[in-house]
Amino acid sequence: GGSGTGTGTDNGQTDPGGGETAPGDGHTDGGSTGSDPQDGNTVPGDTNTTPGDGQSGGDGTGTGTDSEGEHTTPGDDTGSTQSPAGNELKVEHAINNGKDSVSLSIIDYSGYNIFRLSDTNRIVIDIPNAWVDESLKSLNTAGNLVKAIRCSRFESGKARVVLDVTGQPAYQVEEKTGKLIVNIESPTYKNIEYHNNGDRISLVVNAKLTKGASKLEKFYTQTYDATGNVCTIKFQSGSANLGSGTMKINDSLLDSVWVDSNKTTGETSIVFKAKERYVYHVITRYKEDGSLYNTAITILKPAVKGEKLIVIDAGHGGWEPGATYGGYFEKDFNLDIAKRLNALLKSKGIKTYMIRDDDSYVGLYERCYIANNLNASMYLSIHNNAYLSNHKGTETFYFPPGEGATGFTGKRFAELVQQKLVSTLNTYNRGAKQHSLYVVLKATTMHSALAEIAFMTNKEDLDRLKTEAFRQKAAEALCEAVLQGIAEDKD
Numbered sequence: 001g002g003s004g005t006g007t008g009t010d011n012g013q014t015d016p017g018g019g020e021t022a023p024g025d026g027h028t029d030g031g032s033t034g035s036d037p038q039d040g041n042t043v044p045g046d047t048n049t050t051p052g053d054g055q056s057g058g059d060g061t062g063t064g065t066d067s068e069g070e071h072t073t074p075g076d077d078t079g080s081t082q083s084p085a086g087n088e089l090k091v092e093h094a095i096n097n098g099k100d101s102v103s104l105s106i107i108d109y110s111g112y113n114i115f116r117l118s119d120t121n122r123i124v125i126d127i128p129n130a131w132v133d134e135s136l137k138s139l140n141t142a143g144n145l146v147k148a149i150r151c152s153r154f155e156s157g158k159a160r161v162v163l164d165v166t167g168q169p170a171y172q173v174e175e176k177t178g179k180l181i182v183n184i185e186s187p188t189y190k191n192i193e194y195h196n197n198g199d200r201i202s203l204v205v206n207a208k209l210t211k212g213a214s215k216l217e218k219f220y221t222q223t224y225d226a227t228g229n230v231c232t233i234k235f236q237s238g239s240a241n242l243g244s245g246t247m248k249i250n251d252s253l254l255d256s257v258w259v260d261s262n263k264t265t266g267e268t269s270i271v272f273k274a275k276e277r278y279v280y281h282v283i284t285r286y287k288e289d290g291s292l293y294n295t296a297i298t299i300l301k302p303a304v305k306g307e308k309l310i311v312i313d314a315g316h317g318g319w320e321p322g323a324t325y326g327g328y329f330e331k332d333f334n335l336d337i338a339k340r341l342n343a344l345l346k347s348k349g350i351k352t353y354m355i356r357d358d359d360s361y362v363g364l365y366e367r368c369y370i371a372n373n374l375n376a377s378m379y380l381s382i383h384n385n386a387y388l389s390n391h392k393g394t395e396t397f398y399f400p401p402g403e404g405a406t407g408f409t410g411k412r413f414a415e416l417v418q419q420k421l422v423s424t425l426n427t428y429n430r431g432a433k434q435h436s437l438y439v440v441l442k443a444t445t446m447h448s449a450l451a452e453i454a455f456m457t458n459k460e461d462l463d464r465l466k467t468e469a470f471r472q473k474a475a476e477a478l479c480e481a482v483l484q485g486i487a488e489d490k491d
Contacts, residue, residue: 087106087107087108087129087130087131088106088107088130088131088132088133089104089105089106089127089130089131089132089133089151089159089161090104090105090106091103091104091105091139091149091151091161092105093139093141093143093146093149095143095144096183098144098185099144099183099184099185100141100143100144100145100146100183100184100185101181101182101183101184102146102149102161102163102181102182102183102184103179103180103181104125104127104161104179104180104181104182105178105179106127106130106159106178106179106180107178108129108130109127109130109175109180110128111127111128111129112125112126112127112128112180113125113126113250114126114171114173114182114248114250115249115250115251116168116194116196116247116248116249116250116251117196117197117251118168118193118194118195118196118197119195119197119198119358120164121164121165121166121167121168122162122163122164122165123162123163123165123171123182123184124160124161124162124163125160125161125162125163125180125182126154126158126159126160126161127158127159127160127161127180128157128158129157129158130157130158130159131153131159132151132152132153132159137150137151137152138150138151139151143184144166144186145165145166145167145169145184145185145186146163146164146165146166146184147164147165147166148163148164149161149162149163149164150162150164163182163184165184167187168187168192168193168194168247169184169185169186169187170184170185170186170187170188170189170245170246170247170248171183171184171185171248172185187243187245187247188243188244188245189242189243189244189245189246189247189259190241190242190243191205191206191207191240191241191242191243192204192205192206192242192247192257192259192270193205194247194249194257196249196251196253197358198354198356198357198358199352199353199354199357200298200353200354200355200356200357200362200370201251201253201298201299202296202297202298202299203257203270203272203296203297203299204294204295204296204297205240205242205270205294205295205297206240206241206242206292206294206295207235207239207240207242207268207284207294207295208239208240208284208292208295209233209235209239209282209284209295210282210283210284210295211284213363213364213365214365214443216283218282219235219236219239220233220234220235220282221233221234221235222234222280222282224277227277228276228277229273229274229275229276229277230271230272230273230274231271231272231274231278231280232269232270232271232272233269233270233271233272233280233282233297234267234268234269234270235267235268236266236267236268237261237262237263237266237267237268238266240268241261242259242261242268242270243259243261244259244260244261245258245259246258246259247259252275253274253275253278253299254272254273254274254275254299255273255274255275256273257270257271257272257273258270258271258273259271270297272299274299276301278299278300278301279299279300279301279302279373280297280298280299280300281297281298281300281369281370281373282295282296282297283295283296283298283363283365283366283369285361285363285366296366298370300370300373300374301374302373302374302375303351303374303375303376303377304375307351307375307377308350308351308377308378308486308489309351309352309353309374309375309376309377310345310350310351310352310353310376310377310378310379310380310482310486311352311353311355311370311371311374311376311378311379311380311446312338312341312342312345312352312353312354312355312380312382313338313355313356313367313371313379313380313381313382313440314331314334314335314337314338314339314354314355314356314357314382315330315331315334315381315382315383315450316330316331316334316383317331317334317335317356317358317359317360317361317362318331318359318360318361318362319361320361322334322383322384323384323385323386323456323457324386324456325386325456325457325462326456326462328456328462328466330383330384330386330456331359332359333384333453333456333465333471334382334383334384335356335357335358335359336471337382337453337471337474337475337478338354338357338382339354339357340471340472340474340475341380341382341475341478341479341482342354342357343475344475344476344479345479345482345483348479348483350482350483350486353370353371353374353376355367355370355371364439364440364443365439365443367381367439367440368439368440368443368444369443371444371445371446372443372444372445372446376444376446377446377447377486377489377491378413378446378447378448378449378482378485378486378489379440379444379446379447379448379449380417380448380449380451380478380482381440381441381448381449381450381451382451382453382478383450383451383452383453384452384453384454384455384456384465385452385453385454385455385456385457386455386456386457387455387457388457389457389458389459390458391455391457391458392427392428392454392455392458392460392461393427393428393429393430393454393455393461394418394421394422394425394427394428394429394430394451394452394453394454395418395430395431395432395433395452396414396415396417396418396421396431396432396433396449396450396451396452397414397432397433397434397435397438397441397449397450397452398410398411398413398414398432398433398434398435398441398448398449398450399434399435399436399438399441399442399448400434400436407489407490407491408447408485408488408489408490408491409447410441410447410448410449411432411434412447412485412488413447413448413449413481413485414432414433414449414450415432416481416484416485416488417432417449417451417477417478417481418431418432418451419481420477420478420480420481420484421451421453421474421477421478421481423477424473424474424476424477424480425453425454425464425470425473425474425477427453427454427461430452435450438450447485447489451478453465453474454470
């Protein structure tokens with residue numbers, strides 16, 4: 001809702017003055033917030049994606065986009081119905097000693113690849129130069145951990161098998177003559193979740209590893225091996241109960257995550273075995289009552305010198321809806337516009353990073369730390385407003401530039417955003433304004449702007465905001481502002 005200060009601004013950005021990162025950090029109840037946020041209305045068309053953007057969570061066995069960004073349709077490879085040299089795949093499921101066992105019978109499985117996908121949880125096996133009978137497209141199971149098995153001709157001459165699994169189980173692969181056997185079993189690690197769907201890749205653990213927000217107190221050590229590819233985060237086991245074991249991943253970033261709870265030393269280690277060196281940002285999130293929510297370890301690849309990276313921040317998310325009115329949630333409008341902007345910028349060859357690309361919670365300072373660790377060039381936070389019903393229009397905020405600041409600044413970025421939005425949307429111009437308390441403006445180290453597109457509490461603004469055409473135009477205006485900002489920024 002609104003801040004209640006008469007500025008009409010959203011209330012989710014102000015600094016509570018430090019302390020722990022709690023849901024609703026710095027939020028005040030702005031009064032006229034409308035209907036119950038549990039009404040369940042969502043933004044029409046808020047799942048907007050483009051082929052190959054990796055946002056749909058597809059796995060290549062149905063129409064949609066694969067996690068690697070490859071567009072597929074069911075059974076669409078070369079159109080051939082003939083088995084490559086008789087290399088036909090047959091799939092069977094059984095339960096052996098309490099474990100799910102999936103047998104892939106095939107003459108030649110050389111060059112196969114197996115990896116894990118999250119949100120929803122799947123284990124994927126790709127076999128080159130193989131053929132799948134259409135009758136094997138879907139196989140229902142009564143497994144303990146495997147809910148269903150789906151097969152497709154994923155690419156030319158490649159067979160893909162997808163195991164829909166419960167949770168994030170462990171798996172082992174047996175290589176036998178004419179057969180691959182994938183054994184799925186309950187893991188010995190626990191209270192950890194890996195997320196690799198979208199830009200933000202992270203491991204979420206039930207552990208207390210930091211305290212604070214604007215200043216983080218760390219309860220862990222972090223080291224790298226000589227190659228830089230293996231990172232170990234170590235802490236006292238009393239702050240967590242993670243068990244021990246290896247989560248095999250084999251995606252574009254990680255080979256695996258190994259958890260070791262050492263009873264002798266009383267320490268727990270989380271060991272990331274990566275394919276190159278990454279930055280691992282650790283932050284513990286807390287609930288409104290101060291109790292532990294979880295710790296997110298975000299895996300980041302910083303931009304190199306001279307590389308322009310734009311961070312897109314869809315405000316609010318998860319159990320923090322932002323403004324609510326008429327059964328609509330601000331977080332949904334924000335995310336829809338952010339996704340559209342992301343697609344537009346990518347189509348222009350601009351490198352982007354989405355702070356969130358689904359309905360998930362990310363803390364205010366957490367957003368800033370991610371952007372800072374990425375060495376981003378610009379940070380654009382997308383919001384929508386709420387206050388009194390007669391308040392309407394568009395406004396954009398920036399952090400006051402330092403005395404004597406020259407060249408491209410956050411102020412100039414905000415002015416560009418405001419100009420492009422108002423001229424494109426024909427909304428009431430509330431101006432570009434400085435604000436020194438908004439966390440995502442003051443705690444980021446790059447040019448930052450926070451755009452309030454329209455007022456959800458104003459009937460005219462809300463009616464327009466509910467249309468896809470308006471949200472698409474908003475994204476186009478933001479895209480133009482970013483492109484002009486990149487052209488003006490000579491740093």
